[in-house]
Amino acid sequence: MNNLFLKQDMSGEQLAMVESEMTNKRKSKGLAYSLWFLLCPLAAHRFYTGNTGYAICMILFGWLTLFIWNLLDVFFIGKRVEELNNQMELEIITKVKAITKGA
Secondary structure (H helix, E strand, O other): OOHHHHHOOOOHHHHHHHHHHHHHHOOOHHHHHHHHHHHHHHOHHHHHOOOHHHHHHHHHOHHHHHHHHHHHHHHHHHHHHHHHHHHHHHHHHHHHHHHHHOO
16 A cells, blocks of 8 residues: 555644654664675574564574575565565554544
8 A cells, every 4th residue: 555645634743753653663674684694594584574483484494495595585575674664654654643633
């Protein structure tokens, strides 16, 4: 879902609240790729992006699977971080609208 559409009817104060929360919670592609590069045997990039189940499977299922999985992950990390940030922004917009609705 496009969050720009949801932001259209928000006041400047509401938009500032959303941006402030996003600044605090936003996931970084650079950090995700760094974790992938430096700590791929520990699946740190998966933990960072909230894929705890996949991270545990990557650790448990050995080096061959781990190598292939990590090699493929490099192509999907950026999209996963973008999806997380969009989802997080949607949740923040919904909360800000609910909080400021009565004000």
